[in-house]
Structure formats: structure tokens, C-alpha cells
Amino acid sequence: MSSGKSELAWFKSSYSGSEGDSCVEVAIADQAVHVRDSKDVARPAFAVGRxxxxxxxxxxxxx
Known part of the structure; x- marks a missing residue:
């Protein structure tokens, strides 16, 4: 069974600078909000309930 994480639509806050450093990205799914480090997207993300x-x-x- 696939985790579906690769299919998530990730985005950064509009407050993030154009250089992309020191940011997190989030992806909103039906059951949870996923969070990851934008500088190292290969690392595992974590999910929290909505x-x-x-x-x-x-x-x-x-x-």
C-alpha cells in the first residue's frame, strides 16, 4: 500500500522568502496535514491531524 506522500501537493507560506531557506512545506490531505523541511525533502515528513x-x-x- 502506498503512503501517498509523493502525491501530496506541497506548498510554502507566502511569508517565505524567495531564497527558500529556513522554511517548512505543508500538504493538506483529507485526514491530516503533512509537514516537511523544504531544504531536505528526502527526509521523512510528519503528519498531524487536521x-x-x-x-x-x-x-x-x-x-
Whole structure:
């Protein structure tokens, strides 16, 4: 069974610079949000549930 990670549509924040350093990329799937290091996309990504991702984004936006 395929993990489907290669089929994900990865994107960076619009706040990322054009040089692409120090960024993470995310891909939104039905059940989870996947996160990876944009400088080393061969390394494994991690996934968090959509609810947990929403809590993280709310927390980060309050800072």
C-alpha cells in the first residue's frame, strides 16, 4: 500500500522568502496535514491531524 506522500501537493507560506531557506512545506490531505523541511525533502515528513493543526495555527497566530 502506498503512503501517498509523493502525491501530496506541497506548498510554502507566502511569508517565505524567495531564497527558500529556513522554511517548512505543508500538504493538506483529507485526514491530516503533512509537514516537511523544504531544504531536505528526502527526509521523512510528519503528519498531524487536521484538528491538531488548527489548534497549532490558532496558537501561533496569537503570538
Amino acid at each position: 484538528e491538531g493543526w488548527g489548534q497549532f495555527v490558532r496558537f501561533a497566530s496569537e503570538r
